[in-house]
Amino acid sequence: MTTPKSHTSAVQAEPEVADRVKRRPPLRAAANRTPEDPGAARHTGAGGANESVSESVADIVRMGYDVVAENIRQGRTAAERFRQGEYNIRDVPADVETLVKRMIDLARDLSTVSFDIAERVLRETAPSGRHSKAPVFYPAPGEHSHRAAHAAQRPSETQALMHVTCAFSGERRAVLRSAALTRPTEPTFAHEHISFEALQSTVGWRPITGVTCRAHPMTGGLQISVSIPDDQPAGVYSGVVHGPHQAWPLGVLAIEVLP
């Protein structure tokens, strides 16, 4: 297909060189895979949006809690009556009691997760410097409260960090001391393009050069392999880790070769 020069008034095309028409670079050259944040999008409306989100989440939780609580209560009652022998177990499916018990456990787990997330939504969306006007939740199991609080205290910086595991080969024992590595900026980076500077010792021992990595099959993070020569002196070794096509390093890998 062609576009003869008689039609060079095209929107994007312009004759930069005598007779030849060139394309202009597009505004961007790749898909934007960054997930949308529908939650955040909803919160950017006019004033008062935060309160309405908080209230609606609270409503959901309240309503859900009522349903869950009632159903769990019914399930427990039925299971308890089986246990107490009020029914002849031979007359009903043998696995009913197990089924009920497992379902109760599952329902409890699900409830905990739901409330965990709901509580965090409220905390995140509450207007800065103000207390949420949302009604207080029903009391949740102790474990739930503890977990939610613990999760909320995580530093947000860690979101950009890669999950890192490290394996050592050779006769020497060693441990990973530090590997806080940020994700490369190139969204489609290949793990094999991540490079490791030799791990240096502060006291001048021979550096360790056998460091490689590959994608972790489950987390998509890094699985680092360090090959330690059998005669490597004990001590702490560290080296800078670089990402593909970016000026600043991803972080520092530090290991300790044990005596």
Add this chain to the structure above:
Amino acid sequence: MAAVWELSRPEHAGRYEITVFQEGWRLGGKGASGRGPSGRIEEHGLHIWLGFYDNAFRMMRECYAELEATGETIFGGWRDAWATEDDIALFSPAEHGGWQKWLTHMPSRPGLPGDPLPAHEVFSLRYYLSRAFDLLRTFLLDTTVNGQGLSAFGAEGGPTEPVAALAYLARLGAFATVASVAESLAMLGVLVQMTPASVADGWAPIETVCARLRDWLEQHWLANSETRYMWEIADIALATAVGLVRGGLLTDPRGLDALEDFEVRDWLMANGASARSVRSAFIRGLYDLSMGYEDGDLNKPNLSAGQGVRGLLRTFFGYRGAFMWRMRAGMGDVVFAPLYEAARRRGVQFKFFHRLTNVGVSSEGSPDFDGSNHVASLTFDVQAQTLSDDEYEPLVLVAGKPCWPSDPDFSQLRDGERMAAEGWNFESHWDRRRAEERTLQVSRDFDMVVLGVGLGAIPHVCSEIVARNERWRRMTTEVKTVETQAFQVWMREDLSTLGWSGPAYITGAFAKPFDTWCDMAHVVPDEAWNVRPRTAVYFCAALPDPPTPPRIDDIGYPARRAETVRRSAEAFLQGPVRAVWPGAFNLDGSFRWDLLVDPVEDGGGGGKVGVERFASQYWRANVNPSDRYVIHTPGSYRYRISPLDMTYDNLTIAGDWTDSGFHSGCVEGAVMSGLLAAHAICGAPLLEDIIAYDHP
């Protein structure tokens, strides 16, 4: 054609003078179809449009509307051309031999494919996760315990007979807890959708819950053969949910591209899916539909997790109207004939019988280099010329509709009689006979190029680029393609009479080699039989590559490969088909070849008997380099090149093999790529208007 459609829009007010150079006599590439004897439809394979093909449907809806607006009513409306399909059948090998058939009905959803997306509809992994919870909730409520659905026990009152009352109460206990889990899943779905990205790192407990849910489902579904496939789907849904959460994908800027280096079954198993599930009919169907077998070797299934999951999510949670849409006639008739007519009305010119042989480039070091890399010339073999140098008229009327014929109209061609007698095959890569050679020069004859050949043809037509540009070379070696095979039979008895139960399902994961097939009875009325067959059935599959590729002068290669397909098809009809059409066999166990409708007999002649009667049916091996089907293997995404790429300042590319945003060999990927190519040239459409281009 999508790029042509965009660049010829009336909104551009004729800014672009567009010429389409087409090998042979018909448009469509792998999607081309033709009309053979008795006006029967002859396809390259089996084409079904999925309900999420928004860009493709939008283009065709516009095309049909534009034709109607200009008074052209012969094609009808787009709803006349596509029919909804909600039913799928998948097969699993039965434990004691034979096949077990799983039937699935996908409910219709609001809207129609190609409708503008509602403002609140956002492609996000949180949205999908929420939908997955909804799906699991539905499964839970549909669970049966001792033959009755749990949701049936929610009614007031119960039986009074003592034993029945006991059982009722037992189930009530189970129901109460199942209902609570279902309600929790519903809540979780809503909350996950509402949760800001900054909260997402606190979702680890979901993993634990999913594991518990999987255990429960396994205990109560796996043992029951009737619901086992439901368990397999739930297991895969759970593994996907766990994988999305565990891998931090909900906030990963790479979206599902973060999974592109993994094989989809490995990734699912790493996130808890069982070995049984990844071998299930559901997953095998995914590979079959995408021809995901490297070298066409059925022992080498290979599909990237990123595209596999993206395809699954869009297929199951992104469709509108119906899950699938069947074309009411051949793809050439329903898609490319209206596009051709509408494009011609817009002023687009078509040059048939022009085979591209070389894209000449000017780059650093070449004499005509002007400072930037560009296409300097295009060389074609002019395969044939029309008698009076008029534009070739490619369409014929069959049953009152404009269609593409399966063979060229030699009567319009200079020396056409001789060409027909000598058997010129204008679509064979190996038949290089031509009338003349023609070379177009940049600036004199053209300004911009949209290269729309298949990936397999790139090394042949872009040898200069491949030799000089490492990225293009790697694209041709790392992005894989496979040959495919297909056959069609027309029968005088319908499938119900032959023993098939249920509607005209699209079936997948069936016996090899023809694992995917479909009852196409609905297209027969659009053919032109004197005595209409009761049905037609289409089969297709990947075709294993030969040990060594054919030489460029191996003119007999397509015929030999077609003969291989014919032998496979005959064996298939005599073998695995028995499991699904028992009525197609005689008492002595032989296939009833007389079931096949021979067009010669339809015309009053005498037909063949026995297995020789299969010669009257249709089969083909899609072996031309440009017809090879692109597959998406792990890691290959980084070797795809985008139509937006600026390496050559007057060249863009289009096809399902490019970096189109949806990396699968399908209409939607091709249309998205064409839209990107148009954007590369004129800035329209906006990238944000290409539906799901920015999908995670």
